Amino acid sequence: MFRVRTAFSTSRRYSLPLLVTLAAIRLLSASNSLQAGNPTVAPMIRLIESGRLPEERIPTVVELICKRGDAEDLQYLFEKAASKDSVSPENRSAMLNGLANTMRDRKLKPSGVLTQLRGLLKRATADKNLTAQKQVIELVGLWKVQGMAAELADTLKQGAADELTGAIIGTLAELKGEDSARLITDLTKSDQPKRLRRQAIVALAAIDLSAAAEAAGQYIADANTKDNFDSLLKPFLARQQGPNLLGKAIAARELNPDVAKLVLRSMLTSGKNEAALADPLSEAAGLGKAMEPMTKEQLQQLAQEVAAHGDAARGEQVFRREELNCYKCHAIGKAGANIGPDLSAVGGSSPIDYLVNSLLLPSQAIKEAYKTALILDIDGLSHTGIVVDRDDERVVLRDAQGKEVTIAEDDIEFEKEGDSLMPSGLTKFLTHQEFVDLVRYLSALGKDDGYTMTAEPTVYRWRVYRSPSGKTTLPNADDDSIRNMLFEYAPEKWTPFYSLASGELPLGEARNVARNPMVFAYAEIVVNVAGNIQLQLNNENGVIAWLDNRRVAPSEWQSLHVDEGEHRLMFRIDTREFPAEGFTAKVLKGSESAAEYTIVVGE
Incomplete structure (x- = not known):
């Protein structure tokens, strides 16, 4: 099941399985209201114990118990997960x-003895279940089970799987x-x-933030341009003194200029621009x-230069560059992230001087819906x-990576209005002509021909396959191989991968991703009412289509039946x-018995 945002919606329905589950909980609650236990959660636990709850609905009820239950309710879930045969691996997870x-x-853990984690870890290790091992290791740190520190350290020394090293190190840090x-x-x-x-x-x-900064400074000094710095910078950007300490460590060392650019870019695309760093x-x-x-006169001069010498087609290529990462925050045609505003019509509503200031000094031009909060928590971590979402118990922030961070209200030490999630300085990597x-x-988006989103349901959000194998690119490749x-x-x-503003998937870029003249690309649709759809392509030559795992002949494209549910068009x-x-x-829509559907957009 994938979580989606959709465009071109033709109907709206609620999830029947979820409604059935909630109705069953209410029924059990009404019939057992006088029994002991947490009155909110007890019916959910009885529903699990009854064996009448379908396996696929158990995670929904577990989520509700975790949100509403007390420590004893969590102890029930923990014992259920720790028991050997009572739940499936999926539901244990x-x-x-x-x-x-x-x-x-919620800063809430089970009420009983937590050393059952040891048996859970041994069983997950014996089953070679890396996901379960990682989950148990993280719980050791979250619940501060000090008695397991030595064996985790031994596991690391003996050579843990790559997928587990980060979790083990993080847990050891939690235990302190x-x-x-x-x-x-x-x-x-x-x-x-x-x-x-x-x-x-x-x-x-x-x-030890100071020691970590020195180690990070040396790591950057030793690095090359193939290294990634996103995860390395994150803990320093999240702490008040982090940028200062890391900046001093960097200033004391000689860096490869290109590596310095990559580290700077990594900081800027994280949504931060700390001068000390x-x-x-x-x-x-x-x-x-x-x-x-810029002064008013400089803005006017630049606006004239943009109108006279700017090239929108070249500018679109700049926007799509990986190093600027514009799609990480913005969408075009609702395809992309929803951290910043959708830019589909920005040219029709914003003068050039506003656009220039938004790029150079974004915190001076934040729209109301995109204002941020900067929160310092009791652990000294800053969140922007x-x-x-917010209530009396917690606040939920969406950060520059699109991740939602939940902070308990009781853990908030300080709060103020923050800067734009788009940091100033991203344009440092552009030449003057590229900026123009x-x-x-x-300025052309939503206004000029070729840069206005089509009203017809067009695919803007794609997935393109990197380096397809030779067998799949053969003219007669069979569907099983595909x-x-x-x-x-x-x-x-x-x-x-995202289409241009015109709705075209640029095949030159797609070839670079595929590293092959044969490009595989798919889109997703959600069908609310079964019926027929039409596939309309700008050309059919050299194209083969699949609906889910079934190859679809061109003769079917004008009247293609789709059942209710989620589908992949490849x-x-x-x-x-x-x-x-x-x-x-x-x-x-099909000309007869038309389906009701949406095309999946978003990231």
């Missing part, structure tokens, strides 16, 4: 995940013992593998310091994001035969 989230969100700190510090040294070293620095930041990085990268506001072209593109290689063997190779486009540089796919 749902219970462990719910217990972890409850500790994070002297032995844990010593082991983690040793793992930050230059002789350790980079991945392990990076994870250890992140964990050390929770124990940005200044030494900018100096090491050979870039200028902080942006200064848009407030998406980018502004011209934004399904096995693309969706079962390596589904993680599907990469988010296309294999041979760019050597396809006559255009862009591929456009529209999903229209």
